[in-house]
Amino acid sequence: MTETKQNILGTEPIGRLLLKFSIPTALTLMVNCLYNIVDQIFIGHAAGIAGIAATNVAFPISTIAASLALLIGDGCAANISLHLGRKEQEEADRAFANGVVLLFGTGILLAFFGRLFAEKLVIFFGASPGVAAESVRYMSIILLGQPFGMCNMAFTAIIRADGNPQYMMRSMMIGAVLNVILDPIFIFGFHWGITGAALATIIGQIVSGCIALAYLPRFQHFRLKKENLRLRGKTVRDIVQLGFPSFCTQTATAATQIVMNNLMRHYGAMTIYGSDIALSCYGLMMKIYQIAHAMFVGLASGTQPINGYNFGAKQFERVKQTIKMGAKASIIISVVWFCVFRFGGGFLAALFVEEEPLYQEFAVHCFRLYMLGFFVYGLPNVTSSFFQAIGSPAKALTVSLSRQVFFLIPLALLLSSRFGLDGALGAAPIADGLTFLLAVALLGKELKGWKEKGMVS
Numbered sequence: 001m002t003e004t005k006q007n008i009l010g011t012e013p014i015g016r017l018l019l020k021f022s023i024p025t026a027l028t029l030m031v032n033c034l035y036n037i038v039d040q041i042f043i044g045h046a047a048g049i050a051g052i053a054a055t056n057v058a059f060p061i062s063t064i065a066a067s068l069a070l071l072i073g074d075g076c077a078a079n080i081s082l083h084l085g086r087k088e089q090e091e092a093d094r095a096f097a098n099g100v101v102l103l104f105g106t107g108i109l110l111a112f113f114g115r116l117f118a119e120k121l122v123i124f125f126g127a128s129p130g131v132a133a134e135s136v137r138y139m140s141i142i143l144l145g146q147p148f149g150m151c152n153m154a155f156t157a158i159i160r161a162d163g164n165p166q167y168m169m170r171s172m173m174i175g176a177v178l179n180v181i182l183d184p185i186f187i188f189g190f191h192w193g194i195t196g197a198a199l200a201t202i203i204g205q206i207v208s209g210c211i212a213l214a215y216l217p218r219f220q221h222f223r224l225k226k227e228n229l230r231l232r233g234k235t236v237r238d239i240v241q242l243g244f245p246s247f248c249t250q251t252a253t254a255a256t257q258i259v260m261n262n263l264m265r266h267y268g269a270m271t272i273y274g275s276d277i278a279l280s281c282y283g284l285m286m287k288i289y290q291i292a293h294a295m296f297v298g299l300a301s302g303t304q305p306i307n308g309y310n311f312g313a314k315q316f317e318r319v320k321q322t323i324k325m326g327a328k329a330s331i332i333i334s335v336v337w338f339c340v341f342r343f344g345g346g347f348l349a350a351l352f353v354e355e356e357p358l359y360q361e362f363a364v365h366c367f368r369l370y371m372l373g374f375f376v377y378g379l380p381n382v383t384s385s386f387f388q389a390i391g392s393p394a395k396a397l398t399v400s401l402s403r404q405v406f407f408l409i410p411l412a413l414l415l416s417s418r419f420g421l422d423g424a425l426g427a428a429p430i431a432d433g434l435t436f437l438l439a440v441a442l443l444g445k446e447l448k449g450w451k452e453k454g455m456v457s
Helices: 005-011 014-085 089-116 118-124 132-161 165-189 193-213 233-268 274-312 316-343 345-350 357-370 379-389 393-452
Strands: none
Touching (some): 005 014, 014 118, 014 132, 014 165, 014 193, 089 132, 089 233, 118 132, 132 165, 165 193, 233 379, 274 316, 274 345, 274 379, 316 357, 316 379, 316 393, 345 357
């Protein structure tokens, strides 16, 4: 085993590396989002607004699973990249093995306890009385596939650290295609409704998870060794420390979904739209938002191994070049998606439910108001990944938590009490703007410090 293959992170042009690592990761995550979007489209046509509302209420459990997977996967991958950059092979192998053990243990525990408390969870997630039973049924099945879904997400980061981001893209696409094929068969052919959608989803996740596990003996730059499977306190702490910003970001996303679901249910009931339309429109908007967000996560994650390796190898100019290119790309993507949300809300809503005027009206309003500040959304994602890669988890965590925890949730609660639904939705663009300013300030201060120390020109 040699380190020569990993040296492309320190020698190849940054632009080429960024494309190589970001695009497959972004596509992988976007394909993963299709599990929920395809379900929603078929459910919308089979069960209408109530069906969409029921499945949207269960969505936070998938976000919670993703947060745990990213805690382990991103933390493991960040540690591996830093160790490889420092030529610390044994430490890289140990981080990998401990990460695999943590991943499987966490996935099994989530499935068990999630099913045990499913009824209480859907009420906490914001289910109205009319959709609670369907939400429990859907979530109880979805949980069975979460260990495999978590494997997919975590291995995306770990396999990327091995230098093969294309592998998980193929794995996810196979699962997504299988889900698309099975959805109409189960929902319309067998008349299984929401249950059929859930079964199609977990079958796709299981197949993708098995393909991910098949890569275990194929890792080139680190190995799964039996003697490293025993959890070590320092290794676990290192994984959790560097993966914590990703975990917090996803957990904050779940918290935002839960808070907004409850606000939609409560204040929606006071309008002509009602709770179910408000819940379903917000939920479908979040499904589309997840595709956009996946592009930024892919871009940010693509910079992580480049930044981590070069920072460990003390090639600071390449780190500076990477963050600059990542920032420019994030701004371009943000503007494109802002235009999609601004002008395409009606078309996107019609994909899920047709010939429902109130639903269509509120969906368009949701997209335009909630995404009003999306043109500055991308930079904080790249900034957080930068701090994570260079071993500054506190700064990464600050940026990761700022949008949802520091700004969006408090503003949504405050403004909704005064302006109802519009107050809750209008909190998002304010949070986007404040988070952008925070990211610019922290990133600028860090690079200025590097320049003063002579690390970069």
